Amino acid sequence: MDNHLHLIWQMQAGINPQAVQRDLLKYTAQQIKQDLIKNHSAILAHFKVDAKDRRYQFWERNSLSIELRRDKVFQQKLAYIHYNPVTAGLCNFPEEYHYSSASFYLLNKSEWEFLTHYKD
Numbered sequence: 729m730d731n732h733l734h735l736i737w738q739m740q741a742g743i744n745p746q747a748v749q750r751d752l753l754k755y756t757a758q759q760i761k762q763d764l765i766k767n768h769s770a771i772l773a774h775f776k777v778d779a780k781d782r783r784y785q786f787w788e789r790n791s792l793s794i795e796l797r798r799d800k801v802f803q804q805k806l807a808y809i810h811y812n813p814v815t816a817g818l819c820n821f822p823e824e825y826h827y828s829s830a831s832f833y834l835l836n837k838s839e840w841e842f843l844t845h846y847k848d
Contacts, residue, residue: 729816729827732788734809736796736846749793757786802846806833 739745761784764772775784796802810833813825822830832838833845 729812730818733827734805734812736802736806736809738846745793745795749791753787753791757784760786806846810834 737748739748761772761775764775772784775786777783777785779785794805796805810822810828810830813819813828814822819825822828823834829838829840829843832840832843
């Protein structure tokens, strides 16, 4: 998506989900900032904020996190994620969107080594 992303991840036992989410957001924000400084400095100003704890904001505060405990809910969320680019007009079919796991699930192909099937 051009302005947000959806992730489904599985937590390993003993790992704090809030800590993982916090660390992911912090790490990716730092990477985005460094890339913008190096390659797209004019765009960096769009992310400037007047906050005590940061100069730039890349992620929405209090991003939504939902536990997917039941298979029915998981399937619903996965379908939503796969059809989100179609609904946004970025492609005609879910498997056409490059930054999606849809081709992994529907065509059994992927460029993303970290993907695993949720049933595995």
